[in-house]
Amino acid sequence: MNTKCLVASVAGAVVLFVGGYVLYELVLGGFLEANMGTATGVMKESPDFPWIAVGQLASGGVLATVLGWKGATDAAGGARGGAMVGALIAVAFGFMTLGTMNISTLTWAIVDVVVTAVLWGAAGAVVGIMLGRGD
Structure with a gap:
């Protein structure tokens, strides 16, 4: 992984970290609570933000790697590719989770794909944008 890819990650x-907090906590927090399913005691009282940061760094790495392979070097190409990868991951994880837990x-599960x-x-x-810098 080169420096440009690391910075983009x-x-x-x-x-993802800031946007996830805004969308999932501030905007959709009540909706998420109303659609939790029947499991109890699943959510932590306070999130462990360091672990969330590790997950978001990995997600940023996935995006930078895939978009680098795709050759996305501007905002439009990155947005299209990022939305497609995110939607596919959300469908895979959301529906497998729905089927097993x-x-x-x-x-x-449907709303999460869009979000x-x-x-x-x-x-x-x-x-x-970061991958296209200096080109």
Whole structure:
């Protein structure tokens, strides 16, 4: 992984971390609670933000790697690629979770695909810009 890809990964992670907090906690927090499924005691009282940051750094790395392979070097290409990758990951994770655990509902799984596509599209735009710097 070169320096440009590493910087793009971190930039994408920052967008995912901040955007995820805004969308999932501030905007959709009540909706998420209403669509948790039947499992109890699943959510922590206070999130462990360092672990969330590790996950977002990995997600930023996925975006930078995939968008680098795709050749996305601007905001538009990064946003399109990021939204597609995010939506596919959300469909895979959301529906496998729906089929195996009681932690969400079909409504949440569908909404999460849209939210994740928006979030990963925004992060992808930033990653695309960072990958295109200096070209």
